[in-house]
Amino acid sequence: MSKLLTRASSINRALDQIGDKWCLLILQEVFWGINSFNEMLAATGVSKGVLADRLRWLQAVDCLHKKADGDGGKRMRYHLTRKSIELYDCALMAVAWERQFFRTEELDQVILRHRKCGRPFQPRLRCRACGDEVRVQDVSYKPGPGATRDERDKKVRRRSSLSVQDVPSGRSLYKNLINIVGDRWTANVIALSFHGLTRFDQFHQELPVATNILSDRLRFLVEEGVFRQVAYRQRPLRHEYQLTQKGQALYPWFLALLQWGDKWCSQDKRGKPMRLIHDACGKSLVGQVECSACGGVLKAHEVEFGLGADSPGRTSPAAASA
Ligand SMILES: [Zn+2]
Numbered sequence: 001m002s003k004l005l006t007r008a009s010s011i012n013r014a015l016d017q018i019g020d021k022w023c024l025l026i027l028q029e030v031f032w033g034i035n036s037f038n039e040m041l042a043a044t045g046v047s048k049g050v051l052a053d054r055l056r057w058l059q060a061v062d063c064l065h066k067k068a069d070g071d072g073g074k075r076m077r078y079h080l081t082r083k084s085i086e087l088y089d090c091a092l093m094a095v096a097w098e099r100q101f102f103r104t105e106e107l108d109q110v111i112l113r114h115r116k117c118g119r120p121f122q123p124r125l126r127c128r129a130c131g132d133e134v135r136v137q138d139v140s141y142k143p144g145p146g147a148t149r150d151e152r153d154k155k156v157r158r159r160s161s162l163s164v165q166d167v168p169s170g171r172s173l174y175k176n177l178i179n180i181v182g183d184r185w186t187a188n189v190i191a192l193s194f195h196g197l198t199r200f201d202q203f204h205q206e207l208p209v210a211t212n213i214l215s216d217r218l219r220f221l222v223e224e225g226v227f228r229q230v231a232y233r234q235r236p237l238r239h240e241y242q243l244t245q246k247g248q249a250l251y252p253w254f255l256a257l258l259q260w261g262d263k264w265c266s267q268d269k270r271g272k273p274m275r276l277i278h279d280a281c282g283k284s285l286v287g288q289v290e291c292s293a294c295g296g297v298l299k300a301h302e303v304e305f306g307l308g309a310d311s312p313g314r315t316s317p318a319a320a321s322a
């Protein structure tokens, strides 16, 4: 099998493990407390074969563990691990993005409540050093101690062609986000655009992707309103792809994923491939997800989902597994 080298990136490493639509959907369900095979089958609309395959995969990368339940121990349930619980920041920023750009009745009914202050909140990603909300244009990058190149299989794990229409509406909290970032190349292109890349050739230089696939993904991202196409040359006509407000707003999800990848997806003892600087304060950037009501840093076991204003709310299953 042919191998090739790409710039080491914690986002890439994280996407290698969970950046597939079905994996993201399954993890979302488990966060929500849906954790038996049959429940997941009904909730995701996935085929049995694909579900079994992704559950095996998520166990192999230590993001789920299987345990017989208490009721006679016949039914197997899938639980979050220490590693996957820490995807909680990503899940919260995914909900925030989805709410900002898509209004649905189901989504409007879901209330996030912070147990520590007792109030409903919106998750916000802030710089630990200065407390400012992190925006993509305020972050710069330097090579970290683990800046190297990763060897990857040219044969990328086959991705499903799931589209957002296939996802049962149910309680899906961030299916539009999954539809965009759950495709490997699409997610890679967005991540590169956060580094200032805008042109087809620049993306192609960084990614081992066929030109027709890259064109297809760029077209998709324009249709989805993540990029706007702006001509930078008339003859021959050439476009660059600039992030829209909707595209820039995906940054907190990617930053949370990068931090998770730094911690959980590296074998490299030397350290992070990349150092992030928060230009607003000049310090190394550590993003943390905070409660908009009290400003406290959110921990998975302190977040409650409620359905509607009168609901007593329930703690996320992440609390039970923690
Ligand atoms: Zn700062």
Ligand SMILES: [Zn+2]
Pocket (backbone or CB within 6 Å): 114, 116, 117, 118, 119, 121, 291, 292, 293, 294, 295, 296
């Ligand atoms: Zn709070």
